[in-house]
Amino acid sequence: MKTTTIVDVAKAAGVSLSVVSRVLMGRGYVQAEKKELVLKTMREMDYHPSPLAKGLRDSHTNTLGLLFFWLHTPFLPDYYQREIFAGVLDACVARNYQLLINNFVRDLTDVEAARFDCKRMLKDQRVEGLLVVNPPEALIPVFSGSPGRVALVNRREENLSYSDADHVSAMRGLVAYLAKKGHVRLGLLSGDPERDSSARPRRQAFNQCLRAHGLAEDPSLIWDGNFLESSGEEGARHLLSLQDPPTAIVASTDLMAIGALRALRKLGLAKVAVVGIDDVPLAATPEISLTTMRQPFYEMGRSAAEGLISSLASPGDGLVQNLLPMELIVRNSA
Amino acid sequence: MKTTTIVDVAKAAGVSLSVVSRVLMGRGYVQAEKKELVLKTMREMDYHPSPLAKGLRDSHTNTLGLLFFWLHTPFLPDYYQREIFAGVLDACVARNYQLLINNFVRDLTDVEAARFDCKRMLKDQRVEGLLVVNPPEALIPVFSGSPGRVALVNRREENLSYSDADHVSAMRGLVAYLAKKGHVRLGLLSGDPERDSSARPRRQAFNQCLRAHGLAEDPSLIWDGNFLESSGEEGARHLLSLQDPPTAIVASTDLMAIGALRALRKLGLAKVAVVGIDDVPLAATPEISLTTMRQPFYEMGRSAAEGLISSLASPGDGLVQNLLPMELIVRNSA
DNA sequence: TCTTAATGTGGTATCATTACCACATTCCGG
DNA sequence: CCGGAATGTGGTAATGATACCACATTAAGA
Numbered sequence: 001m002k003t004t005t006i007v008d009v010a011k012a013a014g015v016s017l018s019v020v021s022r023v024l025m026g027r028g029y030v031q032a033e034k035k036e037l038v039l040k041t042m043r044e045m046d047y048h049p050s051p052l053a054k055g056l057r058d059s060h061t062n063t064l065g066l067l068f069f070w071l072h073t074p075f076l077p078d079y080y081q082r083e084i085f086a087g088v089l090d091a092c093v094a095r096n097y098q099l100l101i102n103n104f105v106r107d108l109t110d111v112e113a114a115r116f117d118c119k120r121m122l123k124d125q126r127v128e129g130l131l132v133v134n135p136p137e138a139l140i141p142v143f144s145g146s147p148g149r150v151a152l153v154n155r156r157e158e159n160l161s162y163s164d165a166d167h168v169s170a171m172r173g174l175v176a177y178l179a180k181k182g183h184v185r186l187g188l189l190s191g192d193p194e195r196d197s198s199a200r201p202r203r204q205a206f207n208q209c210l211r212a213h214g215l216a217e218d219p220s221l222i223w224d225g226n227f228l229e230s231s232g233e234e235g236a237r238h239l240l241s242l243q244d245p246p247t248a249i250v251a252s253t254d255l256m257a258i259g260a261l262r263a264l265r266k267l268g269l270a271k272v273a274v275v276g277i278d279d280v281p282l283a284a285t286p287e288i289s290l291t292t293m294r295q296p297f298y299e300m301g302r303s304a305a306e307g308l309i310s311s312l313a314s315p316g317d318g319l320v321q322n323l324l325p326m327e328l329i330v331r332n333s334a
Numbered sequence: 335m336k337t338t339t340i341v342d343v344a345k346a347a348g349v350s351l352s353v354v355s356r357v358l359m360g361r362g363y364v365q366a367e368k369k370e371l372v373l374k375t376m377r378e379m380d381y382h383p384s385p386l387a388k389g390l391r392d393s394h395t396n397t398l399g400l401l402f403f404w405l406h407t408p409f410l411p412d413y414y415q416r417e418i419f420a421g422v423l424d425a426c427v428a429r430n431y432q433l434l435i436n437n438f439v440r441d442l443t444d445v446e447a448a449r450f451d452c453k454r455m456l457k458d459q460r461v462e463g464l465l466v467v468n469p470p471e472a473l474i475p476v477f478s479g480s481p482g483r484v485a486l487v488n489r490r491e492e493n494l495s496y497s498d499a500d501h502v503s504a505m506r507g508l509v510a511y512l513a514k515k516g517h518v519r520l521g522l523l524s525g526d527p528e529r530d531s532s533a534r535p536r537r538q539a540f541n542q543c544l545r546a547h548g549l550a551e552d553p554s555l556i557w558d559g560n561f562l563e564s565s566g567e568e569g570a571r572h573l574l575s576l577q578d579p580p581t582a583i584v585a586s587t588d589l590m591a592i593g594a595l596r597a598l599r600k601l602g603l604a605k606v607a608v609v610g611i612d613d614v615p616l617a618a619t620p621e622i623s624l625t626t627m628r629q630p631f632y633e634m635g636r637s638a639a640e641g642l643i644s645s646l647a648s649p650g651d652g653l654v655q656n657l658l659p660m661e662l663i664v665r666n667s668a
Numbered sequence: 669t670c671t672t673a674a675t676g677t678g679g680t681a682t683c684a685t686t687a688c689c690a691c692a693t694t695c696c697g698g
Numbered sequence: 699c700c701g702g703a704a705t706g707t708g709g710t711a712a713t714g715a716t717a718c719c720a721c722a723t724t725a726a727g728a
Contacts, residue, residue, distance in 0.1 A: 006714065006715060015678090016677065016678045017714095019676085028717095030676070031675090031676070034676090048457040050713090050714050053714030054715055056386045056684065057717085058715085058717085079412050100435070101423065119380070119382075339684055339685085350707065351709095352686090352687095352707070356707095363707080364705095386685090387685040389685095391684080391713055459714095670727105672725100674725075677720100682716085684713105685713090687711090688710090691708085692705100693705080695705090696703085698700095
């Protein structure tokens with residue numbers, strides 16, 4: 001039950017192993033007919049070259065490590081995470097790379113363990129680069145030590161490659177859309193800036209964009225919630241109970257927007273516009289039909305893997321930092 | 335930027351590379367103090383052994399190939415597939431294995447391509463075994479050629495190792511439960527036996543179990559649907575419009591059961607019992623509260639990986655075929 | 669005809685590691 | 699105090715593939 005090697009093929013074909021290797025590599029000189037013979041022999045013997053030996057020899061494994069923090073939060077449903085995964089996989093297929101799932105970092109808060117494992121992974125030659133999806137904030141610095149061989153997905157870090165959604169311009173797009181529709185008083189259902197780092201820049205973008213469109217900038221129209229549906233409902237109730245209530249509500253997540261829509265329905269206020277961010281599957285249902293910004297999760301995964309593979313091929317090109325635009329999906333809610 | 339090898343460590347510690355190797359392997363004789371010295375040197379030099387070289391040398395890579403057919407069907411939501419994945423991953427972590435994602439088989443119907451890729455994977459030494467999750471029926475024979483190195487998950491095949499849910503005994507459990515509750519006329523919302531191979535044995539189990547409990551076996555109480563919610567609603571309407579309608583309905587999937595519950599609500603029939611199979615997240619919501627059989631997806635993944643690793647370690651032990659029991663989850667619907 | 673270039677071919681070092689063998693030293697019991 | 703076991707140690711082959719070098723053969727050009 002020995003494995004057939006390049007030597008076996010050479011022997012069977014009656015040539016030297018160098019010839020077989022050259023046929024395999026497709027470079028160097030080799031007679032056309034011998035090439036045919038070798039190819040035929042390889043097929044007949046069911047020969048498959050050993051990636052281990054090749055990798056050892058030229059330290060090039062065509063393999064990416066994948067460190068996927070699959071999160072159990074309502075903000076990032078399984079559906080989305082699968083999209084990221086699909087994007088990564090497709091990019092790898094296209095570039096003929098394989099993915100090694102790295103089973104390490106059991107305790108997501110153990111920074112030291114993560115640092116060690118990350119270093120180990122990048123040191124042993126099995127993987128050329130490392131894709132890190134959804135890492136908790138605390139672990140991100142761990143990867144900063146290896147720029148050029150690591151790419152983050154759905155996260156950002158200045159000195160690393162990454163692919164992330166451009167929440168700021170998405171917010172701008174929503175405000176612009178509502179402004180064009182004639183709304184002048186906009187409310188914002190925000191996430192807690194303490195708990196989510198993207199909440200602050202989004203809020204800034206909201207304010208900045210209001211100014212850009214010459215709209216009123218009223219701190220009382222911003223409500224701090226927690227990204228959940230119940231929080232959206234509560235926030236909407238609060239905003240609409242103000243003396244001068246908003247005519248349109250921007251929710252930081254679809255879940256909040258759905259909560260807000262529920263509040264509207266209960267209050268009997270059909271005319272208030274609501275927009276969200278995410279495009280969860282629920283948003284497309286006819287009962288909800290939410291106007292929202294679609295997060296490009298598939299593209300995040302794809303471009304991160306693609307970018308990492310490219311920059312591994314030509315190091316020195318610098319980091320690949322993709323801020324992917326979100327897509328405005330207009331439905332009935334605004 | 336050369337990698338530090340076992341030779342570098344040996345040189346730095348002033349011993350031969352054999353000593354370092356023995357320390358690494360933990361076998362053979364080596365002086366306690368030298369061992370300490372070597373260990374210290376390894377730490378200081380940040381040495382990590384090369385799995386490639388080791389794998390090449392002793393053809394033992396501690397890696398499993400994963401071929402995951404992530405399906406886009408309502409019957410098997412992302413949530414479940416993630417559970418399988420988590421189970422596989424946990425087993426691998428526990429046994430110190432890694433997972434190589436194999437990017438092949440793009441066209442799920444191309445049996446020849448699948449066969450070639452499968453053979454290639456098992457031939458090149460990168461992976462010791464192959465986990466195949468949710469393969470389409472047409473591809474299953476491809477893997478039969480390599481028993482002992484392949485395990486199926488959520489599928490069955492007589493001459494392969496597998497982990498699957500025991501649908502038959504789940505059906506028995508549901509009938510027994512309803513019988514104990516005093517129901518004597520049971521309806522079955524079945525899947526199409528043509529399209530799903532598990533529909534037929536489930537139906538047989540249903541009939542057989544009716545007999546076992548001395549209940550009426552009436553072919554008109556079996557309705558053929560397609561596993562979807564709408565189909566469940568339609569089927570329930572049909573069964574309840576019979577002259578002698580059932581007092582309890584067994585649905586082949588939770589989706590069908592949910593459809594049946596909707597039919598009951600619309601018809602104003604609150605007393606008819608409904609049970610499903612799956613335990614989808616929706617089933618636990620208070621509005622639905624469905625009594626159902628939970629599919630052990632996590633355990634399927636875990637036990638398949640665990641079994642495969644074990645049987646790789648001791649070949650000749652025969653196949654590992656796990657039929658995992660489903661768990662009855664009693665809620666309000668029955 | 670004689671150089672120079674193009675086309676082929678086979679041998680060998682190399683990659684990082686481990687298993688095995690040969691050899692050295694210590695230790696202990698008779 | 700001597701033989702053999704126990705404890706250590708270093709050298710080397712082997713794993714499968716590729717790059718490079720040296721060498722052979724042919725072709726072409728002057």
